[in-house]
Amino acid sequence: MHAVYPLVLGALLFAIGLYGVLARRNAIAVLMAIELLLNAVTLNLVSFSAILRDRYGMGQIFTLFIITIAAAETGLGLAIVLLVYRQRATADLGEQRALAEPVEPVTADELSPRNVEAEVAR
Amino acid sequence: MSHGYLSPTGLEIAFVLIGLVTLGSGLLVVTVKNLVHAALWLLVCMGSIAVEYLLLTAELLAWIQVLIYAGAIIVLFLFGLMLTRAPIGPTEELNVRHRWPALIVGLGAAGTLVTVIVQAYQHTWFDPRGAVPLGSGEALGTQLFKYWVLPFEVLSVLLLAALVGAIVLSRRGRDTEEAEA
Amino acid sequence: MNLLALIASLLPALGAAVTAAGGRDLRHVKFWSTAPVGAALLLTLLVAIDHGSGGASVHTYSIGTAGAFHVEIGTRVTGLSAIIAVLVAGVAICVQVFSTTYLGGEPRYPSYAALISLFTAAMLTVVYSADLVVLLVGWEIMGACSYFLIGHYWEKPEARPASIKAFLMTKAGDVPFLFGIIALGVQAHSFQINAVLAATGQDRLHHPAWIAFLLLCGVLGKSAQFPLHSWLPDAMAGPTPISALIHAATMVAAGIYVVALLYPVFALCQAVLIVMAIIAAITMTGAALCAFAQTDIKKILAYSTVSQLAYMLGGLAVGGRSQAIYLLLVHGAFKALLFLAAGVVIHRVGSNELSAMGGLRYRMPVAYTTMTIGLLALAGIPPFSGFFGKEAVLGAAYNATGEFAAPGRIVLIFGLITAGLTAAYSLRLWLGVFHGPFPDAPHEHEATVEAPQPELIPLILLAVPAALLGIVVLFGSGFSNYLGGWYGEAGAAGADLWPGGLTTLLSLLFVLGFGGLVFLAWRRDEGADPARALLGPVRPALVxxxxxxxxxxxxxxxxxxxxxxxxxxxxxxxxxxxxxxxxxxxxxxxxVLRRLQTGSVQFYLTCLFLGVVIMAAVYAYVGTVS
Known part of the structure; x- marks a missing residue:
């Protein structure tokens, strides 16, 4: 089999997952897109395991690990989403703006030389 | 045995067809307006990936994929949807308002990765049948407990931590109880 | 002997430090400001006696190597430096003792006394230094001390600009002076004075005239010669003892001393000598005229100092090195005396103005006597010391031959005129202060108002050399032999200081003529200023x-x-x-950028991945192409 088929499939799946993470607003939908990302990676690992015939089964065993970790991640992620939902009554990521810098308009007066000097003197 | 794009083997044809199903269902996961449908399309996607694993002779992994992803994780998602009272029907609020930056990033990533992969592996062929013994449950178990025991144990601790963490997070805090009481 | 010289220059510095450290207790200040300077005077005397006429005695300590130069600092004692050191320490001790009562009650007396001690140390360093760099250090410390001391009464509106003016004007000369010293050191491959003189003697300097002009700039600034002279009259805003020490006897003498020290450098080129002579001629006559017109007695003395220093410079311009140094010595004694006596008078009268004085003859007998001696010396009346000093310089100018002949003519003509002018303003000062009617009290025979003893003793001590230093000429060329030759060598044929016949006659004629004019003008109206009558319309310009x-x-x-x-x-x-x-x-x-901080995690993530994708694409592209 040509090596490009499985690898390109993994790459495209990754791109779709990336788009999903960035384009979805609902937290659970984002988590789903993350699953797609993880699957793209595991697909790559399995492909390389078959292409390179590694004796230690590295690719497949890492896939196993990743599936385990993905399960744990999904569980924790959903728990966090639940918590956020309980506290804020929404799972919408677009509404979570606590990180934003509060924007207060700078007045022209504040930039005048006299005020700057006074500030320096202080 | 000669290779070429124009004379695909049966295995390749099967792989490409299943791959198209995977990509199509993946695209639907990130685009449909109904959240429950998205979860179900994710199920299809996971299942088709499991079939791809089979084609790549990762026999054990294929079954684990079906069990854990298609079984457990999808169910988790559905529970999450219920608990957060997510909109069940089609809704516009599922996507961000401006999708073109995400589209640019996604297309860029796809273009870059595909270009690199095609450049690097256009002359590589492999025979999946030769790798059959590596993907069997016996072989994988042997390797796991021969070479990868320590990560395996560490992973069990991680799972435990995730379990405890999830419980702590989703348990109703005392202050919340008091507030509700 | 060199060790004694070193200790002598360090002792006043120690005294300055201790004085400044324990400034509260007046007795402490008085002891530590006088005792180290007194000890330094004893040591300089010992050095002078021990040295005899024994050439140059150099002792240096090696410090290390700096680039191409081997740095050695130490002391160099010649007859010249030994005798100047005695003058410095002698005047300094007189001034310190005088100041104990004159300024003792003032709040800033401790810092004043410490600065005087530091100044003395710096001047002794200049005199005893074995190399030009240390000399320059002392030279600049003197400049700084002078700045602080002139500005001692910083409450007075005229003192602050005066101190800044003195500092800037001397610095204007010091910058070329520094370049001159560097040029000398580089061309002689050493900053040691002996090495520099040896290089000059072997004609190893490339542009001696330029170096001499550069050095001359520093000398003009320090010794207050035209065109850098105007700081000295203004410097009279400082306390009077400062004027006695710095602006009459020592600091301004440093310029003359440096010319005498590096005399071969100056004597190499006739152009330099002529320039020196012209500057000396302009300065001595102009300053004497100004002195005649002034009404402030300290300014009279200040202009007189400028004029007398020009005399010394003129003496140096005509090859009369030992004559100029002799005049320097004599002038140091009588000018310090005059300033201190003027200080006594000013303190009792309460004003600097000549018009506020008069008839003090009986009220201040000691000041009268000593100041009379000083003025007689200044005017050049035989047998007082000033007469012999002036005659020595005029004689040197008259007898100048060869390359010295042209400057000799200039200095002789203007020297004779200045001699007369000097006598005129001395007489005017003497008459104005001690004779005639006292402005405020009708009776001349009022109770005597005498200064305290610590102020009178220095006056009497200084009056002795002012009157008697003329004895030196009895030894003929003995003084010149003691000073040593141009290169600091012993046994050079020294000049005879005995007054020559013709010049003495001429200068006495000038003295009597000008003095007589002033006396006649004064006789007409004893209360009026004779300068007013004699100068007429040009008086405001001179004032x-x-x-x-x-x-x-x-x-x-x-x-x-x-x-x-x-x-x-x-x-x-x-x-x-x-x-x-x-x-x-x-x-x-x-x-603008703050608007980007929307708080949306997905927006941040989009930016992040956009960057990652771009970087990956660029990296892949670059990797593929290469």
Whole structure:
């Protein structure tokens, strides 16, 4: 089999997952897109395991690990989403703006030389 | 045995067809307006990936994929949807308002990765049948407990931590109880 | 002997440090300001006696190597430096003792006394130093001390600008002086004075005239010669003992001393000698005229100092090295005496103005006697010391031959005129202060108002050399032999200091003529100023020092101020505009960039992945192409 088929499939799946993470607003939908990302990676690992015939089964065993970790991640992620939902009554990521810098308009007066000097003197 | 794009083997044809199903269902996961449908399309996607694993002779992994992803994780998602009272029907609020930056990033990533992969592996062929013994449950178990025991144990601790963490997070805090009481 | 010289120059510095450290207790200050200077005087005397006429005795300590130069500092004792050191320490101890009562009650007396001690140490360093760099250090410390001491009464409006003026004008000379010293050291491959003189003697200097001119600039600044002279009269804003020490006997003498020390460098080129002679001629006559017109007695003495220093410079210009040094010595004694006596008078009268004085003959007998001796010496009346000093210089000018002949003519003519002018202003001062009617009290025979003893003793001590230093000429060329030759060698044929016949006659004629004129003018009205009658319309110009300050104001100060205003304008309106603009720009940019901080995690993530994809694409492209 040509090596490009499985690898390109993994790459495209990754791109779709990336788009999903960035384009979805609902937290659970984002988590789903993350699953797609993880699957793209595991697909790559399995492909390389078959292409390179590694004796230690590295690719497949890492896939196993990743599936385990993905399960744990999904569980924790959903728990966090639940918590956020309980506290804020929404799972919408677009509404979570606590990180934003509060924007207060700078007045022209504040930039005048006299005020700057006074500030320096202080 | 000669290779070429124009004379695909049966295995390749099967792989490409299943791959198209995977990509199509993946695209639907990130685009449909109904959240429950998205979860179900994710199920299809996971299942088709499991079939791809089979084609790549990762026999054990294929079954684990079906069990854990298609079984457990999808169910988790559905529970999450219920608990957060997510909109069940089609809704516009599922996507961000401006999708073109995400589209640019996604297309860029796809273009870059595909270009690199095609450049690097256009002359590589492999025979999946030769790798059959590596993907069997016996072989994988042997390797796991021969070479990868320590990560395996560490992973069990991680799972435990995730379990405890999830419980702590989703348990109703005392202050919340008091507030509700 | 060199060790004694070293200790002598370090002792006053120690005294300065201890004085400044324990400034509260007056007795402590008085002891530590006088005792180390007194000990230094004893040591300098020992050095002078021990040295005999034994050439140059150099002892240096190796410090290390700096580039191409081996740094050695130490002391160099010649007859010249030994005798000047005695003068410095002698005047310094007199001034310190005088100050104990004169300024003892003032709040800033401790810092004043410490600065005088430090100044003495610096002057002794200049005198005893074995190399030019240490000499320069002492030279600059003197400049700084002078600045502080002139500004001692910083409450007075005239003292602050005077101190700044003195500092700037001497610095204007010191910058070329520094370059001159560097040029000397580089061309002689050593800063040791002996090495420099040896190199000069072997004609190894490339442009001796230029070096001499550079050095001359420093000398003009320090010794207050035209055109850098105008700081000295203004410096009279400082306390009177300072004027006695710094502006009569020592610091201004440092310039003359350096010329005498490096005399071969100056004597190599006739142009330098002629320039020196012209400057000396202008300065001595002009300053004497100004002195005649002044009404402030300290300014009279200040202009007289400028004039007498020009005499010494003139003596050096005509090859009369030992004659000039002899005049320096004599002048140091009688000018210190005059300043201290003037200080006594000013303190009792309460004013500097000549018009506020008169008839003090009976009220202040000691001041009268000593000041009379000093003025007689200044006027050049035989047998007082000043007469012999002046005659020695005039004799040197008359007898000058060869390359010294041309400068000799200039110095002789103007020297004779100045001799007469000197007698005139001395007489005017003497008559104005001690004779005639006392302005405020009708009776001359009122109770005597005498200064305390610590002020009178220095006067009497200084009056002795002022009167008797003429004895030196009895030894003929003995003084010159003691000083040593141009290169510091022993046994050079020294000049005879005995007054020559013709010049003595001429100068006595000038003295009597000018003095007689003043006396006649005074006899007409004893209360009036004879200068008013004699000078007529030119008097205002002379009182203002030929309007020299106005010239400097127009030529230097105003262009500088205009340039400063221009720079200030550029700074406020051009450079600050950039500064303010960068501030405004940064804030504006911040305001714009702040809009990007939306708080949306997905937005951040999009930016992050966009960057990652771009970097990956570029990396892949570059990797593929190469």
């Amino acid at each position: 203002n020092g030929f309007y020299f300050d106005r010239l400097i104001d127009a030529a230097v100060v105003r262009p500088t101020r205009a340039a400063a205003r221009l720079v200030g304008f550029l700074d406020a309106n051009v450079i600050d505009a950039y500064v303010r603009g960068s501030g405004t720009g940064a804030r504006g940019l911040g305001t």
